[in-house]
Every structure is written in C-alpha cells, then in structure tokens.
Amino acid sequence: MDKTHGCELLDRYRDGELDGSQREGFKRHLAVCEYCRTRMALLDNVVSALRRETVQTVDLADRIARRAFGQVAALAADASWDGLLASWFRPRLAFLAFGTTLVLCALLWFAPGVGQAKEYEYEKLLNQADAANLAETLLTSSDTEFALTLVQGGGVW
Amino acid sequence: MMDATDAVLIEKALGGDEQAFAELVRRYQGAVCGVVRRLLGASPDWEDAVQETFLRAFSALGKFDPRYPFGPWVLRIATNYCIDQLRKRKNMKTRLWSELGELEQERLLRDFSGEDARDSTGARDVDGYAEIAQTLVNGLNPKYKAAFVLREVEEREYGEVAKILGTSEVTARVRVSRARSELQKKFNAWRAGRGERGR
Numbered sequence: 367m368d369k370t371h372g373c374e375l376l377d378r379y380r381d382g383e384l385d386g387s388q389r390e391g392f393k394r395h396l397a398v399c400e401y402c403r404t405r406m407a408l409l410d411n412v413v414s415a416l417r418r419e420t421v422q423t424v425d426l427a428d429r430i431a432r433r434a435f436g437q438v439a440a441l442a443a444d445a446s447w448d449g450l451l452a453s454w455f456r457p458r459l460a461f462l463a464f465g466t467t468l469v470l471c472a473l474l475w476f477a478p479g480v481g482q483a484k485e486y487e488y489e490k491l492l493n494q495a496d497a498a499n500l501a502e503t504l505l506t507s508s509d510t511e512f513a514l515t516l517v518q519g520g521g522v523w
Numbered sequence: 524m525m526d527a528t529d530a531v532l533i534e535k536a537l538g539g540d541e542q543a544f545a546e547l548v549r550r551y552q553g554a555v556c557g558v559v560r561r562l563l564g565a566s567p568d569w570e571d572a573v574q575e576t577f578l579r580a581f582s583a584l585g586k587f588d589p590r591y592p593f594g595p596w597v598l599r600i601a602t603n604y605c606i607d608q609l610r611k612r613k614n615m616k617t618r619l620w621s622e623l624g625e626l627e628q629e630r631l632l633r634d635f636s637g638e639d640a641r642d643s644t645g646a647r648d649v650d651g652y653a654e655i656a657q658t659l660v661n662g663l664n665p666k667y668k669a670a671f672v673l674r675e676v677e678e679r680e681y682g683e684v685a686k687i688l689g690t691s692e693v694t695a696r697v698r699v700s701r702a703r704s705e706l707q708k709k710f711n712a713w714r715a716g717r718g719e720r721g722r
C-alpha cells in the first residue's frame with residue numbers, strides 16, 4: 367500500500383482541479399493504486415459522515431445584540447457619576463469583594479490554632495509551620511504519615 | 524432593515540442601533556453555527572462559542588473595514604476561538620478500536636476504507652459513523668482540522684479558506700493536504716488498536 371507515481375495528484379483530484387485528461391489519468395491510477403483508493407474512500411466517508419450531522423441553527427441574534435449593547439452601556443456607565451453609584455452593584459466589584467473576603471478567610475484559616483489543616487495544604491503548611499517543631503516530626507515519619515497527622519490532628523504546632 | 528447592506532448595518536450598529544447588530548448576527552449566525560459545531564463537535568459549549576464570536580466581532584467592529592466582506596471576517600473570529608478551545612481541551616474521550624465488537628469492526632473497515640463504501644448507503648448507523656468520523660477528525664491538530672472542515676466539509680474555495688484562517692492560499696492548501704494524510708494515519712493507528720490521540 368505504498369505511494370506510487372500518480373499519488374501526488376490525489377489532492378488536486380479531490381479539489382477538482384485536474385483538467386479532463388489528468389482526471390482520466392488519475393482515475394486509471396486509482397484502479398491500480400490501493401493506497402489512493404483507500405485514502406479516497408476514507409476521506410469520502412469521513413466527509414459524508416460529518417456532513418450528515420445536523421447543524422441546528424438557534425436564533426441567538428437578539429440575545430447576542432442585547433449582551434453586546436449591555437456591555438457598551440456598562441462601559442458608558444463607568445464613565446459617569448450615576449454609573450459610579452450604580453457600579454457598587456456590578457459583578458466586577460462583587461467579584462473583587464468576594465476575592466478580598468476569600469483572602470481574609472484564608473489568612474484567618476492559617477492563623478495558628480485556627481481551622482483544620484487539609485492534605486492539599488501540606489506544601490503551604492510546610493512553609494508556614496515552625497521549623498523547630500517540625501524537625502522532629504519530619505525525622506520520625508514519612509511524608510504521607512506527616513500529612514495524615516496534619517489532617518487528623520489539626521496541626522502539629 | 525432586512526434589505527440594508529452589511530456595511531449599512533455595521534454603520535448603524537456602531538452608531539448604537541441594537542436592532543441593526545441583531546440583524547447582522549441573524550445573517551451570519553448560520554455560518555458561524557456550522558463552523559463552530561463542526562469544529563467543537565457535539566459539545567455543550569458550542570452555543571457559548573457562537574455568542575462569544577459575535578461579542579468579539581462587536582467589540583472589534585470599529586476596526587472592521589466595510590469594503591471587505593463581513594462573512595470571512597466573522598468566521599475567522601469563530602475559527603480562532605474554536606482553535607483556542609480545542610487546544611485547551613485535553614483527554615477527549617474516544618472509543619478505542621479494541622473496544623468495538625467484532626461485527627462493528629468488520630463493518631467499519633468495510634465502509635470506511637472499502638472500495639464500494641460510497642455505494643452501500645442502505646441502512647447505515649449514522650450515529651456510529653459520525654462518532655468514528657468525529658473521533659478521527661478530533662485527533663487532528665486544530666489548525667489542520669479547521670482547514671479540513673472549511674474545505675472538505677463546507678466546500679469552500681481555497682481563497683476563502685485562506686481568508687478565514689488568516690493564512691496564504693498555499694498554507695491553506697498545505698494544511699488541508701496534511702489533514703488528509705493525518706486522517707489516514709489516524710485511521711490506521713486507531714484500527715491497529717492504539718487509538719492514537721490528537722497531538
């Protein structure tokens with residue numbers, strides 16, 4: 367099933383770019399070249415299978431236009447005093463507030479003696495924990511055991 | 524509104540006419556849906572991709588030169604977006620050749636690489652074929668996949684394919700040709716049971 371002389375015309379044949387005599391020549395080549403025949407059949411079948419898949423068109427025009435102009439309105443609002451007031455209720459700010467809360471919670475979480483340590487925080491705990499306290503634990507147990515200790519014991523310090 | 528040219532709609536949209544932009548979307552959403560659906564496959568996020576395409580088009584509308592056709596431009600946005608999405612996708616679930624039953628294997632071999640495959644249109648399991656075809660095409664490099672879909676499945680001229688891909692016509696031809704060779708390799712590999720995944 368190797369390439370032979372004539373195989374190089376396959377692309378142009380598929381693209382309908384061969385003139386009459388070249389096309390007849392390639393058809394004769396197809397009759398004797400298994401490589402090209404197999405490839406043609408495979409491509410024809412892949413293409414017809416993909417074409418048969420129904421592509422449903424949903425009318426999204428109004429929704430998209432509303433979203434697009436909604437963004438413009440939001441940007442315009444940014445520039446005005448009214449917008450400044452309204453912007454307190456906008457998602458970006460809410461997101462920022464949420465992020466800040468998350469950071470604060472995280473800080474509280476890692477404060478010594480607060481919260482339960484989790485296994486995936488092992489790395490962070492290693493960095494934060496008191497080196498003197500840890501030294502002994504690390505010498506006496508494997509990493510997994512140590513992590514389990516953290517999870518179960520709620521911290522080693 | 525219905526008879527206005529694209530250029531007029533674009534101008535109105537830039538002037539703040541929401542309905543004009545909606546009409547523009549309505550004109551091209553079919554083409555965009557087709558490209559998106561064929562590139563992303565039956566994925567639940569294709570509708571988001573269509574919306575994202577037009578939102579991106581809208582924010583770049585001021586830069587669009589209305590002397591050129593809007594279609595290839597918006598399809599380029601759609602294609603680029605889909606190529607990015609495809610690159611982000613990993614571990615696409617594909618059925619391995621070895622997971623198919625013996626009868627199914629025989630039938631697929633006969634129909635996908637057999638000589639008289641095109642004539643045996645009788646009672647085909649359309650879903651099964653679409654799945655295999657999608658598996659093979661999904662395994663392609665996203666850039667080759669886009670070129671193949673635009674040229675072979677959507678039957679667009681190379682000039683248009685090149686415009687949509689933002690490449691030269693020669694590059695578009697090279698990509699389609701590579702896609703064709705790759706499909707053959709993928710099919711052989713997949714059939715051999717290795718179920719080669721996309722690069």
Ligand SMILES: [Zn+2]
Binds near residue numbers: 399400
């Ligand atoms: Zn040949």
